[in-house]
Amino acid sequence: MAPRTTNRRSARMAASACALALSATLAACGGGGDGAEAGGDRTLSFGYHTGEMTPIGQVWAWWMDEVESRTDGSITFDPYWDGTLVKGPDIVESLTDGRVDVSQVMPTLYTTTFPVTSVHELPFQSSNSPAVSAAMAELASDEDGAVAQEFEAKGLHPLAWAIGGSSALGTKDAIESVDDLDGVRIRGNDRSSKVMGAAGANIINMELADVYGSLDRGLIDGVYGVPFGFVGPLKYAEVVKNFTDTGMGVASANALTMSQELWDSLSDEQRDAIAEVNAEVPGKIAEFDAQFDAQSCEAVKEAGAELHVLDEAEVERLRDAGYDTVLAEWKEAAGSDADAVLADYQAAVAAAEGDYPDYETGVASCFASQ
Template sequence: MTFTTTTPRGARRAVLGVALVGALALGACSSGGGGSAAGDDAIELTLATSAIAGTPNAAAQDWFLDAVEEATDGSVTFDRTAPESICTAAEIVECLRDGRADVGVTIPDYTPQYFPTVSVVGIPFVGQNSAAITASLYDLHTQDEQAVALMERNGLHYVSAWPVGRLLLGTDAPVESIADLQGISARASGPVVQQVLSDAGMSITAVTASESYEAVERGVIDGVGGAIDFAVNYRIMELLPYWTDPGIGQYSTFGMWFSADAWERLSAEQQEAVTAVEEEFNEGAAVEAFNDQAATQCDAMLEATTVDDLTAWSEDATEEWIDQVGDSAREAWTTVAADFGLEDPDSLLDAYEASLDEHAELEYVDATSSCVEAFATR
């Protein structure tokens, strides 16, 4: 299975858009007309997001919003508020639950009590293929009884969760092995990743992405664990010269949801059109949009005079860490997931890993790994 199909991108959305327009036109005719160009079902939904402009996560978000507006012929539109202007990154899910926003985009790990089914991505060294992870999480949240029930309890309609990129460590001195992690104070998100880094000797502080620059600048922390956009879009490469990929892989996600109330306000035809966009998004479009934007981040790092190097650990160094972690990360996730309300975390983990195997053939070129190669040959 690959990203490429014989159907041109957007064709399915176009067909659904035509069908939706027809349904709305018939409704207008039966009521004597007089509706707006988008039909009497036209609705504007308020977006609350923490994805800042220019990041790969914003590119993925905007692809979905644009595709929904196209597929519904404008009967569903979005008030695209500025990042964190309505709610901070850690509050966005609460904004959906209390009605301040209709659609939310943020990092689920900031409110892990609502998303133990998504935090499975945080088990280190398990997930490397971002496309397979995105598709597998969609499978879980549309097919697995526990995951579906959890979203219903949260008052959310699941759209997607896509990995934020491979975990990089940004520091003020080179880090090449577990031994070099001792005593470094850093931020990281995700309960399991935080535990793994702590067990390796790091002191972890729960700081959000947008707070990280100030935390490093003021000396609250002296390093970061995060994706490549921490270096570029959050400008931390101005402060930390050394960046390395220790081999943990994909470790966290950005998520997108409708509030249950907003979803129910959509007509049946609109829901059908949005669901088709969701499927396309999770089958590859999200990661493709993400990677297209992520490729530009490498150029920024290569050109930055403040960045001394971007490297990857040797296979032996990563294997040493894998051996040290053993099964403890899986056990930590099952404990956390149970604490946050999953009745049978083991069965959900089995379903996730089975889905990863099913989607393992999805084509995927990692922009961060490509950037490491570019630094090696510059």
Template sequence: MHSNMLKALGGAALMMAALAWPAKAETTLSFSDNSANRGSRAEAMNWFADELAKRTNGELKLEIHWGQALLKGPAVAKGVGDGVADMGLVIAVYNPALNPVMLLADLPLENNDPWAATRALYELNTTHPALQSEWDNLNLKFVTTMSTGPLQMVCNDKVIDSVDDFAGVKMRGISTYSKVAQDLGANMVSVTAYETYQALDTGLIDCAIFYTYAIPAFKLPEVATDLTTLDWGALMGIAIVMNQDTWSALSPEHQAVIEQLGSEFVDVISEKVIVEKDTTLDTLKKEGAFKFHEFPAEERQKLLAAGAKYFDEWKETVTKAGIDGEAVLQHYQDLLAKWHERRKAQGYPWEG
């Protein structure tokens, strides 16, 4: 009887220990996002979060803090590096001194197909020592990147349909595009994407250079009257990054999942940007949200010519930091050509 009791107690103890000891621990990664949870980029981020949980059987989860609730946009690079958040969205132009090489992606290149350009930048970040060192210095692991797609001009009671029309206009710009607009005579006002609605509404600015898919997401039709399709370059100095210590603590299997998702994310966000550029403009036209204006091809070439000097300026900046700017730029342009040729030969991956 005594023996049977011991066996019963031992069995109960083993069962309780098994119940108290989870088979595999769950880890929730905090993610600092700059925008609200709407629009195609937010949809792509939610896809990333869903797939991360699915492919790790719930062992890794992403908790996204939207609308700068965890870290302000300019604080993300340092904040994630310091461990305030596990992951986050870094916009290079917010910290040019921290991300000088990545700012190459914001130069106004003519080859701005969102998928090909994003693939080229993804490959540059994952293979080139200059960019890998830049992320290492910030204690960050590069995960993936994206393109906003071509930039447009949204105005309130102004029409911009030539380079001469920039003169005297109070304007919100983006990265290098702000410098070009200022060279053309615009009065640049420091306004973030998140402040653009109020700035247009109050008259602080007359116009804003903005990416297509975000125009309705930021509700700009409520405070603007005119839209000019510039199709000018793209904002691409954007990266999803992870704290290097968080990355190192993950299992090799989980690291492989994140790297695979980072690559697939390029296709997911690029498809949304490409498809939604046309559908967004079509919808805005049907809704009568703006008076639409076309920016003539010859004027667009003038825009590109006006931005050419900033390639030299970027090279000088990174060369002072001991980086061969000419070599990095040439490598990026070679990658752009490679991925543009791939697109021409095989189409987009979601079309096959």
């Protein structure tokens, strides 16, 4: 399947350039702001912090196409990719003040805002991205649950969950054991990165846009927190020659989100159509992951890079190095609901994994194809 393109929406972007101006101008350009007729036709701005031609970018491009189709065009979108409308750290505020109508909230950038929701960041839970997507959707659907309440507290309504496939640890030198991590400077910003830090790596928080140049100039030795399917589009095989599956599993779940006010302003029919599309997102994640993993595999092989998968003994050594500390930190942040949320999450993931029994991580599937 070829990557999905959005020439139809790109044409609309030219007519909606004013949406890049002040939020008041955004509303005037047809966004979902005050004054829109309940359930009427509207054009919503969509902002994403990275590119359309990435696995998650393609999931959201598909999502917009389907919502437009299933609402018979009563909802349309003006998409802005690569952070041209809203940057990652500004997304929550931009959704609540009307600068953007729909965007992907990344709890990894808002650790104090979404401590319970970040249960998905706990390592060694699952490498099955579509299963984690379905599990997070289940937790968020409970209006009285802790996940839904965290979003409600910010005036937000989560729609669907895109899961970055298990991160490929890309490094200049091979990482084939926990000992190889000692002293390695790795870009990372999640709880799995903290585990590697406990194992001896030097973890450096860095914006994704700065990673390629920093690797190229030797400022860092590796990158973590990026799914293998992104390796090809981001051209990482040009600057690192080793990719390792650490066995820590999914490291981030990202919620496509709109404000609660905007959600409430939609008609029942529009909300039903969106909910129908949301329910199909886990399957699309599996589809696009496989597609982009295959492309990245070819790019890695063409670049002469090597692939590694830590064996069970090394994964257990990595877990022993830092998981208990990471878990304790999360529980303290999540508060009294922590144990119940983790149990619910683990049960939901285990159930959903049965729906996607053949899912493989990108590094593991590429490694097996050598």
